[in-house]
Structure formats: C-alpha cells, structure tokens
Amino acid sequence: MSDDKITHENGGADHVGKNVNAQHPTPMLDELESGPWPSFVTGLKRLRDAGDKQYAPMMNDLLGQLEHSYEERLGYWKGGTVSVFGYGGGVIPRFSEVASQYPASKEFHTLRVQPPAGMHYDTDILRKLCDIWERHGSGLIAFHGQSGDIMFQGCTTENVQKAFDELNEVGFDLGGAGPALRTSMSCVGHARCEMSCYDEVKAHRSVINEFLDEMHRPALPYKFKFKFSGCGNDCVNAVHRADFAVIGTWRDDMKVNQEEVKAYVAEAGRKYTIDHVIAMCPTRALSLNDDDTLDVDNKSCVRCMHCINVMNKALAPGDDRGASILMGGKRALKVGDLMGTMIIPFIKLESDEDYENLVALARRMLEFFADNALEHERVGETMDRIGLPAFLEAVGIEPDPNMVNHPRTSCYVRTDDFTDEAEKYFERKAREAGLNIAAE
Amino acid sequence: MNTAVQLRRPNETGVPDPFQYMHPLMIKNYGAWAWHDRPRPGVLHHVAKNGDEIWTVRAGTQRQMDVFTIRKLCDIADQFAEGHVRFTTRSNIEFMVSAAEKVQPLIDALQGAGFPIGGTGNSVSMISHTQGWLHCDIPGTDASGVVKSLMDMMYQEFITEEMPNRTRITTSCCQINCGGQGDISINVQYTKPPKINHDLVSKVCERPAVVARCPVAAIRPAMVEGKPSLEVDEQKCVCCGACYPPCPPMQINGADSTKIAIWVGGKHSNARSKPTFHKLVVANLPNNPPRWPEVEEAVKTILYAYKEHGRDFERLGEWIDRIGWPRFFEVTGFAFTKHHLDTWTGARKTMNMSAHVHF
Ligand code: HEM
Ligand code: SF4
Ligand code: SF4
Ligand code: SF4
Ligand code: SF4
Numbered sequence: 001m002s003d004d005k006i007t008h009e010n011g012g013a014d015h016v017g018k019n020v021n022a023q024h025p026t027p028m029l030d031e032l033e034s035g036p037w038p039s040f041v042t043g044l045k046r047l048r049d050a051g052d053k054q055y056a057p058m059m060n061d062l063l064g065q066l067e068h069s070y071e072e073r074l075g076y077w078k079g080g081t082v083s084v085f086g087y088g089g090g091v092i093p094r095f096s097e098v099a100s101q102y103p104a105s106k107e108f109h110t111l112r113v114q115p116p117a118g119m120h121y122d123t124d125i126l127r128k129l130c131d132i133w134e135r136h137g138s139g140l141i142a143f144h145g146q147s148g149d150i151m152f153q154g155c156t157t158e159n160v161q162k163a164f165d166e167l168n169e170v171g172f173d174l175g176g177a178g179p180a181l182r183t184s185m186s187c188v189g190h191a192r193c194e195m196s197c198y199d200e201v202k203a204h205r206s207v208i209n210e211f212l213d214e215m216h217r218p219a220l221p222y223k224f225k226f227k228f229s230g231c232g233n234d235c236v237n238a239v240h241r242a243d244f245a246v247i248g249t250w251r252d253d254m255k256v257n258q259e260e261v262k263a264y265v266a267e268a269g270r271k272y273t274i275d276h277v278i279a280m281c282p283t284r285a286l287s288l289n290d291d292d293t294l295d296v297d298n299k300s301c302v303r304c305m306h307c308i309n310v311m312n313k314a315l316a317p318g319d320d321r322g323a324s325i326l327m328g329g330k331r332a333l334k335v336g337d338l339m340g341t342m343i344i345p346f347i348k349l350e351s352d353e354d355y356e357n358l359v360a361l362a363r364r365m366l367e368f369f370a371d372n373a374l375e376h377e378r379v380g381e382t383m384d385r386i387g388l389p390a391f392l393e394a395v396g397i398e399p400d401p402n403m404v405n406h407p408r409t410s411c412y413v414r415t416d417d418f419t420d421e422a423e424k425y426f427e428r429k430a431r432e433a434g435l436n437i438a439a440e
Numbered sequence: 441m442n443t444a445v446q447l448r449r450p451n452e453t454g455v456p457d458p459f460q461y462m463h464p465l466m467i468k469n470y471g472a473w474a475w476h477d478r479p480r481p482g483v484l485h486h487v488a489k490n491g492d493e494i495w496t497v498r499a500g501t502q503r504q505m506d507v508f509t510i511r512k513l514c515d516i517a518d519q520f521a522e523g524h525v526r527f528t529t530r531s532n533i534e535f536m537v538s539a540a541e542k543v544q545p546l547i548d549a550l551q552g553a554g555f556p557i558g559g560t561g562n563s564v565s566m567i568s569h570t571q572g573w574l575h576c577d578i579p580g581t582d583a584s585g586v587v588k589s590l591m592d593m594m595y596q597e598f599i600t601e602e603m604p605n606r607t608r609i610t611t612s613c614c615q616i617n618c619g620g621q622g623d624i625s626i627n628v629q630y631t632k633p634p635k636i637n638h639d640l641v642s643k644v645c646e647r648p649a650v651v652a653r654c655p656v657a658a659i660r661p662a663m664v665e666g667k668p669s670l671e672v673d674e675q676k677c678v679c680c681g682a683c684y685p686p687c688p689p690m691q692i693n694g695a696d697s698t699k700i701a702i703w704v705g706g707k708h709s710n711a712r713s714k715p716t717f718h719k720l721v722v723a724n725l726p727n728n729p730p731r732w733p734e735v736e737e738a739v740k741t742i743l744y745a746y747k748e749h750g751r752d753f754e755r756l757g758e759w760i761d762r763i764g765w766p767r768f769f770e771v772t773g774f775a776f777t778k779h780h781l782d783t784w785t786g787a788r789k790t791m792n793m794s795a796h797v798h799f
C-alpha cells in the first residue's frame with residue numbers, strides 16, 4: 001500500500017500528554033452487551049480490564065476508537081506496510097487515523113495465520129496460541145475469517161515479528177494477503193462426515209503446501225484461492241469463493257440400502273417421502289416402488305446430494321470417488337459476481353498418484369493465471385475475457401458437455417474446422433473407452 | 441553494515457497437520473463414517489461403519505474472541521469433553537465426545553457459561569461475517585455489532601431447528617462483500633459518488649491504477665487547482681467503492697450516505713437447485729448503530745415469512761422460486777422498484793423471457 005507515509009506523519013505527536021489509563025466511555029458499545037448472544041464487547045472489555053497485561057491500554061484505546069466509529073459512522077483505519085522477515089505478505093497492517101485521541105491502539109495489525117486443515121484443535125494448542133497472543137498481541141483472536149485464516153487481531157509493528165516467531169515455533173505459518181495464493185479451507189469431510197468423497201486434508205495440504213512460495217512472497221496478478229469441499233453440499237462455499245474449487249463427487253451408482261429406505265418410508269410416511277425426496281430430485285432420477293424400495297436412475301442423477309442428505313442412513317455416494325473442479329468463482333469487484341464454472345467434471349482422488357495429478361493440475365492453473373491474467377484480475381475474469389475455448393486450449397483441457405448448461409445459441413461463430421474437431425472428439429472417446437478396457 | 445541481531449528464518453510449514461489435534465475417534469474412523477442423526481438441536485451423532493459412535497455438541501461464539509473466552513472454552517473442553525474441538529466455517533465451535541452420557545453435562549456447562557447450543561440442521565446458524573470498523577480499512581459499517589444484534593434477535597432460531605431448511609445469513613461491511621452469499625445477505629450499499637480530497641490524491645494514489653479500477657470508466661485524471669488529481673463523472677458512477685481501497689482520498693463512506701441493503705436467495709450447496717447468487721430485496725436502510733433496528737426489522741420480516749410459508753427442504757431462494765417474486769414482495773410487504781431490475785452485464789438473462797406470471 002502506498003499510504004503509510006500519511007499515517008506515519010501523525011505518529012510522532014501521539015504520545016503527548018494523554019492520560020492513557022483513563023477508561024473511554026462506551027455508551028453505544030455497552031448496548032451490545034445485552035441480549036442472549038455472546039458479546040464481543042464484553043470480551044473487549046475483559047481485555048481492557050486485565051490491568052496487569054501489556055495489552056490492556058491498547059484495548060482501552062481500541063474500544064475508544066470503536067465507540068468513536070459508532071458515533072461518527074465512519075471507520076478510522078489505514079493500511080500500510082508491515083511484514084515479517086523472509087515474507088512479503090500475511091500481515092494486514094492497520095494504523096489509526098485518530099491516534100492522537102487513542103494513542104495506545106495506533107498500530108493494530110492483524111496476523112493472518114493458516115488453520116489446520118478442517119479446523120481441528122486441541123486445548124493444548126489453543127492455550128499456547130492464547131499465551132503467545134497475550135504476550136505480544138491484543139488478546140483478541142477471530143476463529144476464523146471467511147478465507148479460513150485464524151486472525152490474530154491487534155499487534156504493534158514491533159511485536160509482529162515476535163508474535164510470528166512464537167506462532168511459527170508451535171507449528172503455525174502465515175497465510176495469504178495481497179496478490180498471492182490465499183489461505184485455504186477444507187470441510188470436516190473424512191474426519192466426521194459420511195458424504196465425503198475424497199480426503200480433504202490430503203488434498204488441502206498437498207496443494208497449498210506445494211505452492212507456499214506464492215503465498216509468502218506475493219507475485220501473482222491478484223489473489224488466487226483454493227477451497228476443498230468433500231461433496232456437493234459445499235460446506236466451505238468453494239463455488240462462489242474459490243478460483244479453484246475442489247468439490248467431491250462420484251462416478252458410479254449411488255449406494256442404496258433398500259431395508260433402510262423402507263425403514264425411512266415407514267417412519268416418515270409415503271406421501272412425505274414422495275413429496276420431499278422423490279419429487280425434489282432436480283432431475284427426476286428417483287422413483288418409489290410399490291414395495292417402498294427406491295429406484296435410482298443413476299444416469300440422470302447429477303450428484304446434487306439432496307436425497308442422500310435426507311435419507312443418509314439409506315443412501316450413500318458410490319465407490320468410484322473423486323472430485324469436480326470448478327474455476328473462476330469470485331464476488332463483485334470489478335466485473336460482477338462469477339460462479340465457479342465446471343472445468344473438470346471428474347478427477348479421481350484415491351491413490352497418491354491421483355493427488356499428485358491434482359497438484360499438477362493446480363500448478364497448470366496457477367501458471368496460466370500468473371502468465372495470462374491482467375493486473376488485479378481474478379482468473380474467472382481472465383476466463384471470461386479470453387473465452388472458455390481459449391482458456392481450455394491454454395491449459396490443455398478438452399471440452400466436455402458437462403461444462404455447459406446448454407450448447408451455444410449464437411450462430412456468430414466460425415465452424416470451418418468443425419469436422420476436424422468432431423473427429424478429435426470421437427478419437428478421444430475411443431481412447432478413453434480403450435483405456436478403460438485395458439485397465440480392467 | 442547492519443550489526444543488528446540475527447533474524448529468525450521462518451519455517452515455511454504451511455497448513456498444519458490436523459491429525460495431531462483431532463479427536464482420536466475421528467482419526468480412527470477417518471473416511472469411514474456411515475450415517476448420522478441429530479438427537480436434538482445443536483447435537484450431531486455420527487456412526488462409523490464399524491459401529492463406533494461420536495457425539496458433537498455445537499455452540500455459537502462471538503467469533504472475535506478474547507483469550508479469556510477461548511480459555512473458558514478450553515476449560516469446558518477439558519472438563520466436560522475430551523480435549524478436542526473444531527470450528528465450523530460459521531465460527532461455531534464443536535466439541536466431540538465418545539459417549540452419549542457426556543452430552544448433557546457438556547451442554548449444561550456451555551450454556552452455563554453463556555454459549556448457545558444450536559446451529560445444526562434447519563436452524564439459522566451464526567452469521568458469516570466480516571471485519572467492519574473493528575479492523576478493516578474501508579468499512580461502511582461494523583460487522584461484529586450488526587451480527588451481535590441480529591443473533592440476539594434470531595437467538596431462538598439458532599437453538600431450535602424450526603426453519604424449512606438450513607438458513608445461512610451473511611453480512612458485508614462494504615460492496616466488496618467479503619461475507620459471501622447467503623439466504624439473507626446484509627450488505628453495505630454506497631449511495632453517493634466518492635468525495636475527493638484533491639490535496640492528497642497525488643501523494644497517495646497511483647492514478648492509472650485507480651482509473652483502471654473503475655468498472656464503468658467514470659474516473660479521469662485531471663488537474664485540480666494546479667495539482668494532478670482525479671475526477672469522477674458522477675452521472676456514470678455506480679457508487680461501487682472500488683476506487684476507495686487503492687485511493688483513500690476518494691472517500692466513499694459518508695455517515696449518512698452509507699446505507700444498508702438486504703439480499704436474499706443465495707446458496708452454495710448443490711442440493712436440489714444449482715448454487716445461486718443473492719438478489720436485492722430492499723435498499724437504503726439507515727446505517728444505524730449500535731443496534732441497526734431497521735435492518736433487524738427487515739431481516740425479521742423476511743425470515744419469518746420464509747419460516748411460515750416455506751415447505752420442508754426448500755431453501756429461501758427455492759421457496760421464492762416456487763411462489764414467485766410478485767408473491768414474495770406481497771407476502772413481505774416490501775416495495776418492488778426500478779432498482780430491482782438489473783442493469784449490469786447480462787441483465788437481460790435475469791428478466792422473465794416467458795409468459796409465466798404469478799398473480
Ligand atoms: C484493502 C482492501 C481489502 C481488505 C482490507 C480486505 C479484507 C478482507 C478480510 C479481512 C477478509 C476476511 C473477512 C473475514 O472473514 O473477516 C476478506 C475476505 C474476502 N475478501 Fe477482502 N479485503 C479487501 C479487498 C478485497 C477485494 C478488492 C475483493 C474482491 C474483489 C475482496 C474479496 C474478498 C472475498 C471474496 C473474501 C472472502 C473470501 C472467502 O470467502 O474465501 N476483498 N477480505
Ligand atoms: S462438504 Fe460434504 S463432505 Fe464436506 S462436510 Fe459438507 S457435507 Fe460433509
Ligand atoms: S443426488 Fe440429487 S440428483 Fe441424484 S438422485 Fe438424489 S436428489 Fe436426484
Ligand atoms: S466487506 Fe469490505 S469493509 Fe468489510 S471486511 Fe470486507 S473489505 Fe473490509
Ligand atoms: S465508486 Fe466505483 S463507479 Fe464510482 S468512480 Fe469509484 S470505482 Fe468508479
């Protein structure tokens with residue numbers, strides 16, 4: 001960022017003649033202490049009132065500034081440049097614009113820290129994280145930001161390095177910020193979810209840890225996010241929010257336990273089952289037989305997960321499991337919202353080699369992005385700008401009918417090589433069929 | 441030469457291995473779960489293929505937690521659970537236990553300490569939220585405060601599972617919308633073009649970069665009072681705020697002009713219908729801390745209309761797809777205006793290109 005100059009200008013006068021210990025009144029924030037939901041304001045006050053702690057004055061002034069924001073309905077933080085030795089990103093610098101009134105929180109930086117895959121912790125590590133943040137930071141931690149980071153919020157410039165060193169010593173590493181690979185997220189999946197179609201921990205760690213250089217030393221055109229969901233329920237919101245969304249699925253028939261289907265129907269009733277399972281299948285792939293067993297037309301099923309979610313004891317994903325890759329999801333700025341687009345309908349994720357293939361695919365996509373995106377352009381925008389055919393050609397992926405809702409409707413296209421392309425398609429199909437046979 | 445202390449090189453370890461922290465039953469049955477049910481709101485019961493069982497108790501947190509709160513949760517985990525926790529993407533905390541009889545004492549301990557139990561199944565889960573005045577450099581409003589107010593209002597819907605389907609709410613404190621898509625999304629909407637502090641522009645902004653940011657090409661380089669600065673064609677400007685992050689002197693936030701808009705029908709799950717973006721319902725609500733009552737009121741109206749009229753398993757957007765937008769506006773009592781008609785790229789695709797109408 002370019003504005004650290006201004007924020008430093010008023011830095012010098014900050015310490016003068018202020019009674020740092022006087023408690024700022026917070027009448028508006030106080031109102032957020034009532035009501036049944038846990039109050040972050042009460043938490044901030046606990047930190048302010050921890051008189052013997054180094055962060056208490058900082059949190060007093062933080063509360064003062066926040067109250068000021070509530071009164072004026074404006075924010076008062078400015079960016080700047082702060083990083084740790086060896087890294088270019090991962091710290092979100094915050095300098096106060098009202099430091100003369102609230103000097104102790106004039107620097108209030110955030111360390112973005114990558115969570116363990118699936119966001120698992122034990123109390124021992126949580127306590128260690130608290131102790132470190134109590135020594136060097138504000139004592140305020142967010143579990144987690146929408147990108148997955150643990151956000152250690154509120155650190156002086158001087159303490160950023162110390163805090164990071166200790167966090168790093170206990171096995172944690174900074175996440176992404178700026179034009180870089182960003183922190184990733186994976187759902188609970190294999191650890192506790194029967195819907196999971198691949199090993200999310202393995203995928204998450206294999207992919208992200210392979211490209212850490214892109215995270216720690218921002219050099220991409222703009223941000224690039226991976227997210228890993230074990231099935232179409234997409235619990236980590238990969239489809240909207242990831243440039244590269246890995247969403248678990250399966251290729252063979254879903255598994256049906258007909259006894260459990262009957263048990264479900266007996267319990268829920270026929271009409272309820274028909275109205276809420278059969279009729280809600282988006283592709284009419286389901287039918288309830290007269291004996292209360294289930295017919296599944298697997299060729300029509302789009303793996304939406306609805307029936308499996310509802311009858312999770314009776315139905316399960318098939319055995320031939322892997323993931324779909326959707327690319328280009330992002331929110332508003334600058335061209336508007338983009339949903340991830342289906343790029344790879346199925347990538348097998350079972351053997352170590354399969355996971356290596358996923359990493360190789362990720363590398364190809366990152367390289368394409370690094371080489372072809374304009375500055376400040378997300379890959380979804382690049383894909384839109386050059387068109388899907390050019391994108392597929394650039395990354396070496398063949399077109400597939402699963403990539404579209406329907407084929408083109410506009411006749412403004414040059415088709416003089418249509419026959420050649422059709423031949424390529426048939427050859428590819430034959431090759432695929434042949435390979436399948438050879439593998440059996 | 442610098443004789444200063446030797447700086448420590450980072451261990452670039454990346455994503456921590458979760459198996460060192462994971463509950464042993466989750467490790468043992470990793471990838472081998474068979475089915476689950478929900479004995480009560482806030483509690484999940486998972487059964488593995490080999491018959492092993494695990495119970496999860498889910499509690500809401502304020503997300504921005506002080507170390508005392510986190511340690512309190514750790515104490516509860518040590519005393520009433522088995523020392524392992526995980527967080528959900530919506531900042532709920534989950535405690536795993538290996539026996540059914542450990543569930544109730546754990547619930548009692550959590551509730552006793554002020555943590556609501558819920559957020560499972562067809563509940564309104566914790567609002568996925570952003571940073572706001574507490575920490576972002578471009579926020580139009582707060583996030584934690586809006587979320588606290590709304591969760592107080594919807595508390596009952598967190599601790600019960602009475603909605604037609606999962607209800608996911610998001611907030612965003614500027615139009616960048618870090619909060620994401622939701623069944624209901626509560627987002628800042630700027631209503632006035634940026635006010636430019638021409639004295640600062642040349643000092644802090646890379647002018648070509650700022651010009652390039654504008655989605656409607658409304659920004660031009662200009663000389664203002666002899667200084668290189670920028671100007672905005674206010675007729676063209678869509679008040680998106682994209683120019684503000686790279687150029688803070690283009691102040692987009694205004695105490696009165698920063699408003700809040702509510703959007704509905706976003707969903708990321710593929711269940712039944714394809715994933716969708718959220719759509720505008722009401723704009724121009726005042727940014728009214730500390731409790732944002734107008735926002736609360738509008739959210740309540742939408743939430744309870746959905747609760748009353750949605751059928752089992754219909755997400756909010758799916759309910760509207762069934763009854764139609766005319767009926768949605770009728771049921772909720774919100775006005776439908778020209779601002780609900782999209783004008784952005786691809787807008788025609790959002791129009792009704794059929795003779796299907798609802799009366
Ligand atoms: C200076 C500018 C920005 C700041 C300070 C900022 C800050 C943040 C923060 C703090 C988060 C995590 C939110 C949370 O959960 O607390 C976040 C997430 C996010 N930001 Fe930004 N942001 C900035 C610019 C942008 C821009 C320009 C875009 C889009 C064009 C953007 C898109 C997003 C998205 C989509 C997420 C959610 C990511 C996810 O769900 O994985 N942000 N941002
Ligand atoms: S995305 Fe699917 S596999 Fe992952 S936790 Fe959600 S339901 Fe389970
Ligand atoms: S998973 Fe979805 S598409 Fe497939 S049969 Fe079930 S409801 Fe139908
Ligand atoms: S939505 Fe905007 S203001 Fe809020 S955290 Fe994201 S970038 Fe900051
Ligand atoms: S607010 Fe948006 S539309 Fe208006 S000038 Fe800035 S970038 Fe352009």
